[in-house]
Amino acid sequence: MTETGERRRGTAARTTTRDSGVRNARDAAQRAAELLSDLIRHRLEGVSAVSRDEDDGWTVHVDVLEVPRIPDTTSLLATYEVGLDPDGDLLRYRRIARYRRGAQDQ
Numbered sequence: 001m002t003e004t005g006e007r008r009r010g011t012a013a014r015t016t017t018r019d020s021g022v023r024n025a026r027d028a029a030q031r032a033a034e035l036l037s038d039l040i041r042h043r044l045e046g047v048s049a050v051s052r053d054e055d056d057g058w059t060v061h062v063d064v065l066e067v068p069r070i071p072d073t074t075s076l077l078a079t080y081e082v083g084l085d086p087d088g089d090l091l092r093y094r095r096i097a098r099y100r101r102g103a104q105d106q
Helices: 003-019 025-040
Strands: 043-052 058-067 076-084 090-100
Touching (some): 025 076
16 A cells, blocks of 8 residues: 555544544443443443533443343342543443332432
């Protein structure tokens, strides 16, 4: 490949990466849910919180079904806190709560 072709390909890759950053809370929620799902292999239930960090990254709370049971109200769910950098890359995740589906908020 010519030097010009390599330079063009490199520029396109940088542009794609820059354009793929997290632009808003909806992007952050979607990206965090996708990344967490790939890591822990539990069924997603939804996103319960999204906030922007001081460094322009994001913190997202993702709810997942950890242990399905019958009846469904006895299933165990968990909330994971997922940290993303401004580009949407995973920085950290941790389980912050585990609860029965039918349980009241504490």
